[in-house]
Amino acid sequence: MTATVGASATVQIHKSHLRTLIGTGIGNAVEWYDWAIYATFSPFIASALFSSADPTSAVLSTLAIFAVGFVARPFGGFVFGWIGDRIGRKTSMTFAVGLAAVGSLLIGIAPTFQAVGAFASVMLLVARLIQGLAHGGELPSSQTYLSEMAPKEKRGFWATLIYTSGTAGILAGTLLGAILTGVLSKADMNAWGWRVPFLVGGALGIYALVMRAKMKETEAFEAEAPKEKREPMWPQIVKYRKQALQVIGLTVGLTVVYYIWGVVAPSYAASTLKMDRGAALWAGVIGNIAFIASLPFWGKLSDRIGRKPVLIVSSAGAALLHFPMTWLLKDSPWQLAVSMSVMLFFIAGSAAIVPAVYAELFPTKIRTVGVGVPYSICVAVFGGTAPYLQTWLGSIGQANMFNVYAVILLAIGIAFAFMIPETKGKDLTH
Numbered sequence: 001m002t003a004t005v006g007a008s009a010t011v012q013i014h015k016s017h018l019r020t021l022i023g024t025g026i027g028n029a030v031e032w033y034d035w036a037i038y039a040t041f042s043p044f045i046a047s048a049l050f051s052s053a054d055p056t057s058a059v060l061s062t063l064a065i066f067a068v069g070f071v072a073r074p075f076g077g078f079v080f081g082w083i084g085d086r087i088g089r090k091t092s093m094t095f096a097v098g099l100a101a102v103g104s105l106l107i108g109i110a111p112t113f114q115a116v117g118a119f120a121s122v123m124l125l126v127a128r129l130i131q132g133l134a135h136g137g138e139l140p141s142s143q144t145y146l147s148e149m150a151p152k153e154k155r156g157f158w159a160t161l162i163y164t165s166g167t168a169g170i171l172a173g174t175l176l177g178a179i180l181t182g183v184l185s186k187a188d189m190n191a192w193g194w195r196v197p198f199l200v201g202g203a204l205g206i207y208a209l210v211m212r213a214k215m216k217e218t219e220a221f222e223a224e225a226p227k228e229k230r231e232p233m234w235p236q237i238v239k240y241r242k243q244a245l246q247v248i249g250l251t252v253g254l255t256v257v258y259y260i261w262g263v264v265a266p267s268y269a270a271s272t273l274k275m276d277r278g279a280a281l282w283a284g285v286i287g288n289i290a291f292i293a294s295l296p297f298w299g300k301l302s303d304r305i306g307r308k309p310v311l312i313v314s315s316a317g318a319a320l321l322h323f324p325m326t327w328l329l330k331d332s333p334w335q336l337a338v339s340m341s342v343m344l345f346f347i348a349g350s351a352a353i354v355p356a357v358y359a360e361l362f363p364t365k366i367r368t369v370g371v372g373v374p375y376s377i378c379v380a381v382f383g384g385t386a387p388y389l390q391t392w393l394g395s396i397g398q399a400n401m402f403n404v405y406a407v408i409l410l411a412i413g414i415a416f417a418f419m420i421p422e423t424k425g426k427d428l429t430h
Contacts, residue, residue, distance in 0.1 A: 020149045021158075023215040024142050025165035027097040027208040031138040033169030034104045034131060034201045038069075039264050039387060040177045040281070043271060044194035048112050049120040065121075065128050070384025072132030077376030080137020081369025082233055084144060089221055089368065092141040094212040096134045101205025103131035108198035140358075140372030147359035148218035148367075152425050156302035156310075159356035160295040163348070167295075170263065171288045173197055178281035220364045220429045236366040237373065243361040244374035249416030250311065250357065251375055253409035254350045255383035257318055260406060261325075261343040262291060264387045269329070269336050272394055279333040287340025294348035302353045306424045311357070311417035314349020319410040321346065326403055350413070360423035367428075382409065 046062040084092035106127035113120045150158035184193040266284035270277040302310040325339035362370040393402045
């Protein structure tokens with residue numbers, strides 16, 4: 001009888017874990033898909049929603065709006081962080097993915113510049129601000145939720161789901177881009193083909209919203225006393241400012257090199273290095289597959305030897321190899337595939353475990369907003385400006401300045417990794 005009850009409980013635990021992983025993963029993948037396809041399809045957006053009189057200016061304007069979307073992320077981090085710490089992690093995650101779907105649909109149905117003039121650009125701006133709010137809330141909410149639901153001895157491995165599912169979303173968008181550019185003519189892509197990924201993203205977002213509505217709340221949040229959940233938020237943020245600074249320090253290098261190598265590299269290769277766009281997208285697929293395959297290795301390693309050694313080794317590897325991989329990348333798809341794969345292997349070390357590290361730095365009552373606000377500010381200031389800065393410096397013949405900038409930020413991340421406490425196996429129920 002006891003054995004039967006034990007077996008039944010084990011099955012229920014496994015089902016609960018599976019529901020957690022699927023619900024978190026699908027929603028996170030949709031959010032990242034929505035966010036990344038903008039970078040992938042930016043040349044088409046530039047030609048459709050901006051004036052065609054100056055193509056270079058149109059591309060730069062499109063990338064500027066990419067950066068503007070990041071400006072909304074700190075506000076999303078605070079709003080959804082407040083919801084996550086006061087109402088619940090699940091509620092915050094559900095609202096975030098629903099809002100992202102709205103932003104994606106708006107881009108998909110936006111009228112062209114030729115049809116309505118500047119209103120097309122304004123509608124794009126509004127859609128990106130909505131997506132920025134949603135994405136600013138999604139990451140801290142899902143990271144906190146997953147970290148609190150994970151067994152503490154496997155939290156590093158579970159944390160890899162964030163970037164695994166997120167990169168799967170990016171990969172889906174890249175694959176769809178490669179297929180569309182291969183099947184449709186250039187005229188069809190410019191006319192309507194570029195809209196398809198955004199409409200698909202909106203539909204997937206609605207599905208993810210339904211999935212997340214069925215998930216359960218974390219025990220750590222439910223165990224909190226009502227009094228703790230009603231404590232003023234800003235004094236708590238100020239109290240844990242040291243931890244907030246640590247989040248920023250650990251994120252600055254990661255966010256820039258990830259966006260360089262994991263998100264915009266295929267688009268950069270096609271636009272700046274004049275690589276065939278379809279071939280560049282397929283090379284990007286290879287690089288992102290290598291990234292996904294690397295994440296579990298680093299996550300499991302952190303559960304064995306600790307978070308700090310993994311953060312230090314991975315960031316140092318990315319810093320040392322950034323220039324050699326940049327020099328390797330010229331105009332061939334195989335060069336793009338190799339350079340992306342090598343860099344993303346090392347970037348994966350930090351990406352795999354930072355969701356766990358962030359959560360382990362804060363107590364339950366401030367965990368979501370404590371991570372969300374500094375993380376979103378950092379990503380907005382550094383990650384959001386990276387594609388624009390890279391393109392602008394390249395256009396004036398100063399591409400190496402951007403590479404030096406990226407390596408310096410990685411060095412800052414290494415310094416902070418040395419300074420944070422080791423948090424492997426920490427109990428998150430307080």
